[in-house]
Amino acid sequence: MRAAGIPQGTLAAGQERSAGIEAPRGMEEDSGRVKISDIRVKHIDRELDPPFDAAWDPVPRTSFEATLVFVETDTGLTGVGSGDTMAGFAAHAHHFIGEDPLRMVRHVETIESINFHAGRFWPLEVALWDIVGQACGQSVATLFGGTAERLPVYASCGDLKSPDARAESAIALRAEGFRAMKIRIDPRRADEGVAAVRAVRDAVGSDLDIMVDLNQAWRPAGDITRSIDVPAARLIAERLLELDVLWLEEPLKGDDRQGLVDLRRSTGMRVAGGEMAQTFADSLALLQADAYDVYQSDVVLAAGMHRSRQLAELARMRNRSFTPHTWSNGIGLLANLHVAAGVGAGPYLEYPYDPPGWTPERRDFMLAEPLRIDGDGCLPVPQAPGLGIVLDPELR
Ligand SMILES: [Mg+2]
Structure with missing residues (x-):
């Protein structure tokens, strides 16, 4: 007699079905494959003088920390990742040492099993994709679908500026080629915030x-x-709809799914969010509730690269947008860029930029050269195999 729920024909003659359905086996026995030989975590920081007064930080930042993850292999390929802090990872490195870096689903599921108890170790997945790309001789964006070789970006502003100063910054952004910008508003000082948006709209039409x-x-x-x-x-x-705002981001508590649905339906305003949804299941619950028009799961802080691609595809099936949050550092921006360009995210990718407080030099201090837009307001995807990360030589 067949076990309930198991399709006909899946059991060979004489084979017995154990309880539950087992995962495929076999790759772990292949000794001819690449192996992870070491994982190194390096913390670096850069002094911020003058400090950066981010709208969401309780106090201005006087330094900017970044954590680099280096995954070494026995064939000499090295992958690099960054994004979250990787705090406490040393106790879990043994889950990956000796494994084949190309077994990505295995690694994603292992990181998820650890994340339940400890930190968000997605920078490790970034470094592993960097190895996969190098091993295949392809950019990671190509492996993620190869939809675009560059993406239009929006200048994502970080501090709260007066209406006049914000209008001035918008004019400068337009002159640099940007096609879009995102403005932070403190909802408890809504009049001032809406005035800044109005000043920008008046200045740039x-x-x-x-x-x-x-x-x-x-x-x-x-x-x-x-x-x-x-x-x-x-x-x-x-008030923002009257100023032709493209989307309103994180207007409510992240788990107020019903409130988000009510807000979308009652105003007609596009609502964006989900940048820090802690698990893939959280993102799926938001999608299931139809909480957002634009899903923003950050691949280095939230659900990782592989899961974000799944989320992007599911969102698209429902005629919703995916475009990731990227506010970490230059390597985090690159990881999000590859996924976004691969899956065809849009309409714009976030480009953290609000001079003089937040500049490419500060954001990308670990890279040999900061990531810059072209004259068309687009960020090009590095075409080198992997993620195309070129580190500041002193950090290698
Ligand atoms: Mg945001």
């Missing part, structure tokens, strides 16, 4: 797409400020 971020979905560690509620978010959304 319809030449620039404008997005607005309320940063209500999550808080830095130790900050227990509550999110605004649906009526407050609705009042802001209605």
